[in-house]
Amino acid sequence: MSHLFDWKEERNLSLLVDFYELTMGNGYLYNGVGDKIVYFDMYFRRVPDGGGFCIMAGLQQLIEYLKNLKFSEDDILYLKNKGLFNDDFINYLRDFKFSCDVWAIPEGTPVFPNEPLVIVRGPAIQAQFIETMVLLTINHQTLIATKANRIVRAADGRTVMEFGSRRAQGYDGAIFGARAAYIGGCDSTACTIAEKMFGIPAVGTMAHSWVQLFDSELEAFRAWARTYPNNCLLLVDTYNVLKSGIPNAIKVFNEELVPLGIRPKGIRIDSGDIKYLTEKSREMLDEAGFPDCKIVVSNSLDEYIIRDVILQGAKIDSFGVGERLITAKSEPVFGGVYKLVAIEENNEIKPKIKISENEEKITNPGFKQIYRLYDKKTNKAIADLITLADEIIDESKPLEIFHPIHTWKRKTLTNFKAKKLLTKILDKGQVVYDCPNVTDIKTYCKEQISTLWDEVLRFENPHKYYVDLSSKLWSTKHNLLTKHNIHFR
Numbered sequence: 348m349s350h351l352f353d354w355k356e357e358r359n360l361s362l363l364v365d366f367y368e369l370t371m372g373n374g375y376l377y378n379g380v381g382d383k384i385v386y387f388d389m390y391f392r393r394v395p396d397g398g399g400f401c402i403m404a405g406l407q408q409l410i411e412y413l414k415n416l417k418f419s420e421d422d423i424l425y426l427k428n429k430g431l432f433n434d435d436f437i438n439y440l441r442d443f444k445f446s447c448d449v450w451a452i453p454e455g456t457p458v459f460p461n462e463p464l465v466i467v468r469g470p471a472i473q474a475q476f477i478e479t480m481v482l483l484t485i486n487h488q489t490l491i492a493t494k495a496n497r498i499v500r501a502a503d504g505r506t507v508m509e510f511g512s513r514r515a516q517g518y519d520g521a522i523f524g525a526r527a528a529y530i531g532g533c534d535s536t537a538c539t540i541a542e543k544m545f546g547i548p549a550v551g552t553m554a555h556s557w558v559q560l561f562d563s564e565l566e567a568f569r570a571w572a573r574t575y576p577n578n579c580l581l582l583v584d585t586y587n588v589l590k591s592g593i594p595n596a597i598k599v600f601n602e603e604l605v606p607l608g609i610r611p612k613g614i615r616i617d618s619g620d621i622k623y624l625t626e627k628s629r630e631m632l633d634e635a636g637f638p639d640c641k642i643v644v645s646n647s648l649d650e651y652i653i654r655d656v657i658l659q660g661a662k663i664d665s666f667g668v669g670e671r672l673i674t675a676k677s678e679p680v681f682g683g684v685y686k687l688v689a690i691e692e693n694n695e696i697k698p699k700i701k702i703s704e705n706e707e708k709i710t711n712p713g714f715k716q717i718y719r720l721y722d723k724k725t726n727k728a729i730a731d732l733i734t735l736a737d738e739i740i741d742e743s744k745p746l747e748i749f750h751p752i753h754t755w756k757r758k759t760l761t762n763f764k765a766k767k768l769l770t771k772i773l774d775k776g777q778v779v780y781d782c783p784n785v786t787d788i789k790t791y792c793k794e795q796i797s798t799l800w801d802e803v804l805r806f807e808n809p810h811k812y813y814v815d816l817s818s819k820l821w822s823t824k825h826n827l828l829t830k831h832n833i834h835f836r
């Protein structure tokens with residue numbers, strides 16, 4: 348079992364790579380450009396679900412992968428037997444030592460379209476090779492953390508438990524999905540191994556099978572209360588919530604817990620009309636003297652149903668959310684891309700561009716940094732400025748920022764502070780970054796979200812947060828466009 352799950356030490360994922368990375372690697376070497384220093388940016392173009400921002404996640408798994416990147420004799424033999432690769436390439440992989448520099452935005456940071464979340468600098472053959480895993484790790488967890496954050500914000504302070512393992516897309520979908528959901532704000536998970544691996548609180552109630560297995564609902568509840576008097580949360584919808592589930596729960600609370608001086612934990616409702624059933628259940632529990640008994644609901648929930656039932660006045664303390672969270676059902680693809688943005692020649696960085704008919708899809712060339720600009724008075728984030736990596740923002744001088752496409756839209760900032768978002772993660776292949784634990788990441792995430800204006804947090808039609816280019820980067824881009832004979836406005 349540990350072989351399947353110990354992603355840190357034992358899992359050899361080196362060949363989890365799109366085959367073209369290998370054919371290109373072989374080709375780069377053959378054509379004498381394998382060692383040319385290149386820069387790649389990983390970024391996304393659109394926030395899923397029409398939201399205003401995403402939550403960066405998945406970096407720790409990317410780091411672990413890069414740290415362990417090597418090829419076993421078995422891998423080498425397999426590649427050799429393909430009969431496609433030159434001996435030089437096979438030998439390169441046999442002696443492989445990852446030597447790239449990597450910068451990234453820390454996990455839990457709110458991020459926006461077109462910002463490099465990860466930058467890789469190194470020999471073309473290596474920087475190219477890791478494309479698949481950079482995208483896979485960051486795309487998956489950023490998607491789930493972003494979805495979880497929408498769900499948690501809809502729950503408006505009520506607890507959210509992640510219940511998705513059984514409906515996740517594979518083991519890793521469950522495990523790393525639980526990790527991302529926690530970073531995004533879920534309070535706990537039903538995925539036990541996620542507690543063992545990452546320290547995410549694992550919790551659970553009971554299934555309908557528990558109730559069905561006994562001769563009656565009453566007996567099932569009694570057995571549970573005797574087994575777990577201090578953690579008595581009963582699933583009340585197996586037969587009929589209001590006619591049987593709640594009355595039986597009250598009876599058991601009174602007979603089994605009250606004499607011991609123990610308070611019941613709660614009840615869970617997993618079907619039917621959430622507003623009606625929670626309102627009636629709340630009344631019945633209050634009348635019976637259990638106003639502190641929590642009401643948990645589940646059943647194909649997402650941020651929209653959660654917001655709706657709260658608006659309807661449903662009486663809910665806690666949500667269990669599974670399938671629609673763990674699969675990001677409403678929009679299950681996070682379209683992060685990995686693009687070459689510069690090469691080094693004669694010790695100089697030469698920016699490179701990818702042109703597209705669609706102006707929004709033209710890449711931002713060069714080796715970059717991102718500054719988040721905060722209003723010193725409100726402490727709210729005003730805009731992000733993507734700059735060339737060597738640019739320094741002078742906080743003591745007014746800073747004019749402008750829309751990168753509609754350049755006449757300008758704004759001058761004063762009394763602001765500028766924070767660098769990209770941090771060095773690997774230096775020549777060596778990890779130079781300490782990954783925080785998930786609880787610290789989750790706390791950081793919450794703090795960072797509190798620096799965003801409410802308009803950016805809106806579920807629908809959020810205010811578009813400004814992600815601008817510095818004058819220097821804008822000129823670099825437009826010089827390249829002119830060179831390629833492209834003229835915009």
Ligand SMILES: Nc1ncnc2c1ncn2[C@@H]1O[C@H](COP(=O)(O)OP(=O)(O)OP(=O)(O)O)[C@@H](O)[C@H]1O
Binds near residue numbers: 618
């Ligand atoms: N008051 C409500 N407002 C909005 N959506 C609700 C409300 N009550 C329940 N829902 C949601 O409606 C969907 C369907 O609920 P329904 O009770 O039909 O589920 P079901 O799975 O068919 O129930 P059952 O398990 O009894 O067959 C679920 O996603 C549920 O969360």
Ligand SMILES: O=P(O)(O)OC[C@H]1O[C@H](OP(=O)(O)OP(=O)(O)O)[C@H](O)[C@@H]1O
Binds near residue numbers: 514646648
């Ligand atoms: O609905 P989700 O958001 O995925 O939450 C998890 C679901 O898993 C369990 O159901 P189970 O697997 O027994 O199936 P059910 O949907 O028939 O109750 C639980 O009772 C929830 O309904």
Ligand SMILES: O=C(O)c1cccnc1
Binds near residue numbers: 537550551554669
């Ligand atoms: O603990 C629960 O109630 C639970 C766990 C997983 C899926 N559904 C419910």
